[in-house]
Amino acid sequence: DAGVTQSPTHLIKTRGQQVTLRCSPKSGHDTVSWYQQALGQGPQFIFQYYEEEERQRGNFPDRFSGHQFPNYSSELNVNALLLGDSALYLCASSLAPTLADYEQYFGPGTRLTVT
Amino acid sequence: DQQVKQNSPSLSVQEGRISILNCDYTNSMFDYFLWYKKYPAEGPTFLISISSIKDKNEDGRFTVFLNKSAKHLSLHIVPSQPGDSAVYFCAASTAGNTGKLIFGQGTTLQVKP
Secondary structure, three states, rough: OOOOEEEEEEEEOOOOOEEEEEEOOOOOEEEEEEEEEEEOOOOOEEEEEEEOEEEEEEOOOOEEEEOOOOOOOEEEEEEEOOOHHHHEEEEEEEOOOOOOHHEEEEEOOOOEOOO | OOEEEEEEEEEEEEEOOOOEEEEEOOOOEEEEEEEEEEEEOOEEEEEEEEEOOOOOOEEEEEEEEEEEOOOOEEEEEEEOOHHHHHHEEEEEEEOOOEEEEEEEEEEEEEEEO
């Protein structure tokens, strides 16, 4: 049973550039959430996609955008990168809108470094 | 505004003893609480959860206690094993936003052989 996969593993970008991170959910899951984890902090919710639409959004600027495809995979796009965007970006999948939506399965993350 | 707080950055216990990890929250609308464990270079792994209508949930060596009046929950691991050494995150969610988990800062647990 394939778990949540993310690509790439690591990424180095320059300030002002744009980046796209990718996620494939756990087999059978149809909802994808994205989190940002800064060093020494817990994950912070960015947004969630279900049925190819943004369902919920956290306190992140519009520079952060996403997309979900018909096969439930998802992309996170960040424009005009800032040094403060350097973090581990985690993708989580779940089943919505059941109670199991609370229990999310995380991928290993993409480590983004902005220089 | 940190709605979920884990005030102990680290905890060290001896193998076989009890590990107690604590978590406090401020939002009384939270109705579901979860604990995740994270090893280096891996994503968080779901460990155990509890609904706000309960005060205790047990799963093998892991027990979560919820004290709603104190807005406090704790995770007990008995007996602790070296393989339990990891970062533990407390998370919470509300009925209207089931997919949005609010995480604490994490507590690093070290279990010494």
